Amino acid sequence: MEFTLSGFEPIADRVYRAVAQPASVNIGLVVGSTGALLIDTGNSPAQGAMIRDAAQAVAGDVPLTHVALTHAHHDHLYGLAAFEDLDTISHRGLATWLAAGGPGPAELARFGMTDADLAQPTRTFGLATSIDLGDCHAELIHFGRGHTDHDVTVVVPLRRVAFFGDLLESSAPPACDEASWPAEWPKTLDGTLGALRRGFVVVPGHGAVMDRETAFMQRAEIHWYHDQAVELYDAGREASGAWQQDWPWPQEPSEAFVAQALARLEASGRPRTRKRSLTLHVR
Ligand SMILES: [Zn+2]
Numbered sequence: 001m002e003f004t005l006s007g008f009e010p011i012a013d014r015v016y017r018a019v020a021q022p023a024s025v026n027i028g029l030v031v032g033s034t035g036a037l038l039i040d041t042g043n044s045p046a047q048g049a050m051i052r053d054a055a056q057a058v059a060g061d062v063p064l065t066h067v068a069l070t071h072a073h074h075d076h077l078y079g080l081a082a083f084e085d086l087d088t089i090s091h092r093g094l095a096t097w098l099a100a101g102g103p104g105p106a107e108l109a110r111f112g113m114t115d116a117d118l119a120q121p122t123r124t125f126g127l128a129t130s131i132d133l134g135d136c137h138a139e140l141i142h143f144g145r146g147h148t149d150h151d152v153t154v155v156v157p158l159r160r161v162a163f164f165g166d167l168l169e170s171s172a173p174p175a176c177d178e179a180s181w182p183a184e185w186p187k188t189l190d191g192t193l194g195a196l197r198r199g200f201v202v203v204p205g206h207g208a209v210m211d212r213e214t215a216f217m218q219r220a221e222i223h224w225y226h227d228q229a230v231e232l233y234d235a236g237r238e239a240s241g242a243w244q245q246d247w248p249w250p251q252e253p254s255e256a257f258v259a260q261a262l263a264r265l266e267a268s269g270r271p272r273t274r275k276r277s278l279t280l281h282v283r
Contacts, residue, residue: 008055030159033135034134038066040165066086066133070205071094071152080121093150094121094150139157143188168210169204171206172253173221176256177260180260221248229258240255
């Protein structure tokens with residue numbers, strides 16, 4: 001596995017994005033007047049150290065003081081050990097997951113790591129917290145479940161930029177797995193996207209930055225996919241074989257999302273009810 005890091009490129013006033021491999025994850029950097037905030041940490045402690053050096057070089061005289069974690073996936077979390085002396089912050093769901101065993105030895109071994117290489121955040125929060133960087137501040141918000149049960153959005157109002165982790169992606173459709181919450185995902189995005197003013201730069205977990213309107217389009221697609229899942233559920237159908245050419249996403253991510261939505265509907269015990277159609281057109 002090859003670990004690389006692109007240079008930090010500016011995306012807003014003293015706000016930067018770098019891309020770490022594997023997984024092409026976006027790493028964010030916000031430089032204030034008294035401190036700098038890094039968003040996500042890369043795939044391993046060694047990569048985290050590489051990111052730290054690059055971020056500090058960009059921040060110049062301003063010390064790197066804080067790290068925000070958007071969620072617990074390898075490309076966002078596994079570099080955290082390189083920042084253990086800083087104020088590192090996540091939703092408490094991330095710490096709970098780590099305490100319950102976290103990724104496990106086999107998953108860590110893929111990145112040349114053991115449990116000892118996986119650091120804990122120094123503090124956690126439930127709904128929201130803020131970070132003072134001097135001439136600006138960052139708001140860390142958990143509006144609800146979506147990609148995971150502990151997604152954090154980082155909003156920097158004075159710099160008009162917001163980091164969404166994997167709640168949004170621009171290089172591919174949003175990734176949905178057995179830990180995702182398809183029904184709640186659109187509402188979670190509404191909570192943050194709805195509060196952003198026009199002109200905000202939206203940084204997804206993977207891919208180029210987006211504008212607010214493009215982000216709303218992806219939110220609409222996620223909602224649409226959940227509606228498809230509800231229809232399939234009511235019809236007693238499965239995800240496989242449901243995909244059609246005119247669906248917004250390719251077959252694989254479409255089926256992954258619908259399968260997880262169906263699993264959540266099943267687990268909720270929701271009764272299957274066929275919709276009665278309106279007779280709007282009668283011959
Ligand atoms: Zn993720």
